[in-house]
Amino acid sequence: MSTPVLEVVAVGDELVHGRGIDTNSAYISDRLEALGFRAARFAVVGDPMADLVPALADAVARADCVVVTGGLGPTEDDRTRHALAAAAGVELAFHDESWRWIDEWMQARGRRATDDNRRQALVPLGGAALRNRWGTAPGLVMEIGGTPVYALPGVPAEMKAMLGAHVEPALRERFADRLVPAAHRTLKVLGPTEAALGERLAARMAVVDGPVTVGVTAHYGLLSVRIVARDPDPVVADALAQRHSDEVEVELGDDFLYRGDAEPAARVLDELRRAGLDLATAESCTGGIIAAMLTDVAGSSDVYRGGWVTYSNQRKRDDLGVPAALLEEHGAVSEPVVGAMAAGAAAASGARIAVAVSGVAGPGGGTDDKPVGTVCFGLTVDGVSRTWTRRIAPIGRRFVRERSAFEVLGAVLRELLRRPS
Amino acid sequence: MSTPVLEVVAVGDELVHGRGIDTNSAYISDRLEALGFRAARFAVVGDPMADLVPALADAVARADCVVVTGGLGPTEDDRTRHALAAAAGVELAFHDESWRWIDEWMQARGRRATDDNRRQALVPLGGAALRNRWGTAPGLVMEIGGTPVYALPGVPAEMKAMLGAHVEPALRERFADRLVPAAHRTLKVLGPTEAALGERLAARMAVVDGPVTVGVTAHYGLLSVRIVARDPDPVVADALAQRHSDEVEVELGDDFLYRGDAEPAARVLDELRRAGLDLATAESCTGGIIAAMLTDVAGSSDVYRGGWVTYSNQRKRDDLGVPAALLEEHGAVSEPVVGAMAAGAAAASGARIAVAVSGVAGPGGGTDDKPVGTVCFGLTVDGVSRTWTRRIAPIGRRFVRERSAFEVLGAVLRELLRRPS
Numbered sequence: 001m002s003t004p005v006l007e008v009v010a011v012g013d014e015l016v017h018g019r020g021i022d023t024n025s026a027y028i029s030d031r032l033e034a035l036g037f038r039a040a041r042f043a044v045v046g047d048p049m050a051d052l053v054p055a056l057a058d059a060v061a062r063a064d065c066v067v068v069t070g071g072l073g074p075t076e077d078d079r080t081r082h083a084l085a086a087a088a089g090v091e092l093a094f095h096d097e098s099w100r101w102i103d104e105w106m107q108a109r110g111r112r113a114t115d116d117n118r119r120q121a122l123v124p125l126g127g128a129a130l131r132n133r134w135g136t137a138p139g140l141v142m143e144i145g146g147t148p149v150y151a152l153p154g155v156p157a158e159m160k161a162m163l164g165a166h167v168e169p170a171l172r173e174r175f176a177d178r179l180v181p182a183a184h185r186t187l188k189v190l191g192p193t194e195a196a197l198g199e200r201l202a203a204r205m206a207v208v209d210g211p212v213t214v215g216v217t218a219h220y221g222l223l224s225v226r227i228v229a230r231d232p233d234p235v236v237a238d239a240l241a242q243r244h245s246d247e248v249e250v251e252l253g254d255d256f257l258y259r260g261d262a263e264p265a266a267r268v269l270d271e272l273r274r275a276g277l278d279l280a281t282a283e284s285c286t287g288g289i290i291a292a293m294l295t296d297v298a299g300s301s302d303v304y305r306g307g308w309v310t311y312s313n314q315r316k317r318d319d320l321g322v323p324a325a326l327l328e329e330h331g332a333v334s335e336p337v338v339g340a341m342a343a344g345a346a347a348a349s350g351a352r353i354a355v356a357v358s359g360v361a362g363p364g365g366g367t368d369d370k371p372v373g374t375v376c377f378g379l380t381v382d383g384v385s386r387t388w389t390r391r392i393a394p395i396g397r398r399f400v401r402e403r404s405a406f407e408v409l410g411a412v413l414r415e416l417l418r419r420p421s
Numbered sequence: 422m423s424t425p426v427l428e429v430v431a432v433g434d435e436l437v438h439g440r441g442i443d444t445n446s447a448y449i450s451d452r453l454e455a456l457g458f459r460a461a462r463f464a465v466v467g468d469p470m471a472d473l474v475p476a477l478a479d480a481v482a483r484a485d486c487v488v489v490t491g492g493l494g495p496t497e498d499d500r501t502r503h504a505l506a507a508a509a510g511v512e513l514a515f516h517d518e519s520w521r522w523i524d525e526w527m528q529a530r531g532r533r534a535t536d537d538n539r540r541q542a543l544v545p546l547g548g549a550a551l552r553n554r555w556g557t558a559p560g561l562v563m564e565i566g567g568t569p570v571y572a573l574p575g576v577p578a579e580m581k582a583m584l585g586a587h588v589e590p591a592l593r594e595r596f597a598d599r600l601v602p603a604a605h606r607t608l609k610v611l612g613p614t615e616a617a618l619g620e621r622l623a624a625r626m627a628v629v630d631g632p633v634t635v636g637v638t639a640h641y642g643l644l645s646v647r648i649v650a651r652d653p654d655p656v657v658a659d660a661l662a663q664r665h666s667d668e669v670e671v672e673l674g675d676d677f678l679y680r681g682d683a684e685p686a687a688r689v690l691d692e693l694r695r696a697g698l699d700l701a702t703a704e705s706c707t708g709g710i711i712a713a714m715l716t717d718v719a720g721s722s723d724v725y726r727g728g729w730v731t732y733s734n735q736r737k738r739d740d741l742g743v744p745a746a747l748l749e750e751h752g753a754v755s756e757p758v759v760g761a762m763a764a765g766a767a768a769a770s771g772a773r774i775a776v777a778v779s780g781v782a783g784p785g786g787g788t789d790d791k792p793v794g795t796v797c798f799g800l801t802v803d804g805v806s807r808t809w810t811r812r813i814a815p816i817g818r819r820f821v822r823e824r825s826a827f828e829v830l831g832a833v834l835r836e837l838l839r840r841p842s
Contacts, residue, residue: 015447015463016450016460016461016462016463017450017451017460018446018447018448018449018450018452019447019451019636019638020447020638021442021443021444022442022443022463023442025439025465026436026439026440026442027439029437029438029439030438030439030440031439033438033439039437039438039439039467040437040466040467041464041465041466041467041472041476042436042437042443042463042464042465042466043462043463043464043465044446044462044463044464045461045463046461046462051461051462055462058479194494194496195495195496195535195537195538195557198494198495198497199496199535199537202496202497202537205496205497205498206497215434215435215498216496217435217440217441224440226440228438281730283712285716286713286716287712287713287715287716288709288711288712288713288716288728288730289709289713290709291704291709291712291713291730292707292708292709292710292712292713294708294709295706295707295708295709295730295732295822296708296818296819296822298783298785298818299785300708300732301732301733304732305732305735305736306729306730306732306733306736306740307709307729307730307732308727308728308729308730308740309702309709309712309716309727309728309730310727311716311721311722311725311726311727311728312726312727314726314771315726315727318769319727319729319740319769348739348740349736350735361719362719363719364719364720373530393530393532394530395555396555396578397717397719398578398717401716401717
């Protein structure tokens with residue numbers, strides 16, 4: 001038995017005309033792949049029937065299961081019900097129970113269903129309505145040419161609730177004999193380029209249809225190695241994923257950062273709490289990005305003491321006590337200066353760990369000696385400072401800045417993970 | 422002649438398996454619809470050849486033009502070149518000039534091309550390589566069954582640069598007799614919610630097939646009204662767009678911020694330069710986002726003096742001189758405190774303008790008096806301070822923080838635009 005194939009169709013003019021981004025398909029894929037499906041294709045399509053009907057028919061012809069989102073609203077341009085009926089070659093019928101659901105929902109909110117809402121009570125003959133307890137639009141389920149098709153609202157919260165309530169239980173039962181459970185592992189890596197890491201993992205990445213697949217994605221130099229293992233026995237799938245991720249971790253050596261999908265800033269804050277330490281930041285070329293990443297995590301204020309964006313030499317002197325002579329002799333982008341910035345930030349904030357970064361983000365400002373992408377880093381822990389320099393690929397200002405921020409968070413994390421607990 | 426139809430294919434296992442979100446297709450659709458195409462469908466597809474080749478062939482069979490993104494990297498799982506060759510029924514050939522481009526790019530960055538990169542120099546017979554000056558992967562252009570197909574890298578910055586450099590000029594020429602020129606205007610708006618603005622512009626937005634269409638997009642509360650006018654005569658299209666944007670600007674009143682697609686931070690820096698003024702920031706709940714937005718613009722250091730991320734009361738006292746009594750009496754989220762923060766930041770930095778923000782970003786920390794989303798703002802100009810408070814919709818921590826950052830930049834901009842020059 002082969003793994004059943006899923007396709008997702010996201011419906012909406014705003015999506016296909018670039019006014020909105022489809023995030024529903026990725027969510028549905030992630031959930032149903034965890035169940036044992038393999039997602040093969042998403043289609044994003046606008047509201048005209050001439051586009052919508054063939055997109056639905058194509059997906060149904062190829063996949064073992066199709067999930068559609070969007071186009072179930074009350075207005076003229078919501079046509080998913082009509083398009084499904086057309087793709088199946090059946091008529092639509094008014095469904096009294098759907099109408100009651102809609103009216104109840106509206107009344108509970110002090111409103112009344114309007115004539116427009118009647119459109120939402122239409123069900124293709126042979127199909128069934130799915131109750132929506134999170135909004136007005138009932139969903140649909142039907143078979144077209146033997147393929148089950150589910151239509152859910154486009155509002156993400158409603159889609160998610162209905163996927164869990166109606167779709168997942170039904171699919172788990174229907175495809176019980178064909179679903180191969182998948183286990184996932186993610187390893188975060190900082191150091192090599194995506195290409196260099198790909199070379200090191202080439203043999204594993206070449207496997208496409210085996211029980212274990214390995215992929216690499218990059219986000220401003222922070223790499224994620226994703227391992228997916230499948231086996232009819234979920235325990236075996238999990239053990240396979242674990243064994244491969246253990247092996248990859250060893251192969252990665254010092255470039256390995258941590259396991260899981262958490263953001264680096266969230267991991268840093270967790271480890272700070274665990275170690276009972278706190279942190280301050282002094283940023284020049286990253287200009288607040290590290291602070292913004294840390295404070296993006298709710299509750300960060302218990303271990304993050306705050307920071308300085310010392311974009312000028314004067315602020316480095318006045319706020320962080322960097323000696324003018326040091327700036328004069330070595331320049332703002334130098335290890336002595338970032339060392340003094342980190343020490344100054346620790347002293348001024350009272351934090352036990354402080355980090356500092358100063359570099360040439362570009363596109364201008366590079367010299368032969370310090371080309372664009374040259375970034376100096378300082379880390380002070382309980383009064384002991386170390387500094388280092390990286391030549392970051394000058395792919396763009398944004399890349400240099402974000403990659404520098406990850407360098408700092410990675411260094412703090414490695415420092416914390418090395419400490420005996 | 423009918424409007425030519427565009428389809429976009431986004432390639433990547435990470436996309437179809439729900440580990441990443443495809444934003445490239447929306448960008449491409451937006452740009453090429455501005456040129457006069459109509460986007461009918463996007464496909465998101467994984468890396469296996471068995472999925473990729475039919476997805477490309479399907480799009481080619483339906484559309485007048487196909488743009489593919491992703492799958493041009495150096496690793497084994499980058500298969501777009503191979504899939505296009507298979508869809509066209511031709512072989513791949515090694516392209517010496519592509520190899521030179523790749524090697525030059527790497528050498529300019531102190532690296533060497535590896536054997537893996539040779540994969541990136543492959544071109545389907547009958548196709549041509551497109552030089553990528555923003556990364557390693559050359560793009561491709563070829564005809565399949567008479568339909569032009571462009572393949573661009575998946576990295577958004579590279580895709581955008583290559584779309585502008587290679588694809589748009591070529592399509593404009595090739596489809597000259599079928600494209601109806603469009604003129605665009607963008608108005609940035611800060612104040613109303615997206616729904617409230619949509620209601621105010623409902624009559625204009627209801628026009629779908631007319632010569633002038635109006636759409637609203639939102640990015641963390643910063644709204645963009647996009648006006649597109651089409652006419653076979655580009656002068657008429659431009660005049661139509663101008664007239665409608667003038668009318669909308671009047672309708673928007675005080676909620677109008679500025680014209681054009683520039684980022685608010687870039688506009689603030691421009692206006693600071695024009696006025697000969699400089700700026701410092703003091704951030705609590707935004708935690709560095711404003712500083713990061715400003716320093717994201719190259720050359721910002723000439724008018725941006727730097728900032729403080731004073732996430733704790735102690736830092737507000739020590740760095741910005743906020744009196745302890747003020748913090749005690751009114752709390753950190755209060756107008757007296759942000760007023761003192763702004764004044765303190767101006768004094769410590771010497772900048773003529775300083776801004777301060779302190780609020781409840783959530784999800785925790787709200788009270789009856791100051792629920793999540795309550796944010797206080799302070800603005801000091803040449804020693805004169807004013808403060809105000811907003812209740813931002815508590816949609817999420819991210820939303821409250823980004824919306825607050827836009828509030829600050831919007832306030833500085835309105836201040837600067839009001840000044841006689």
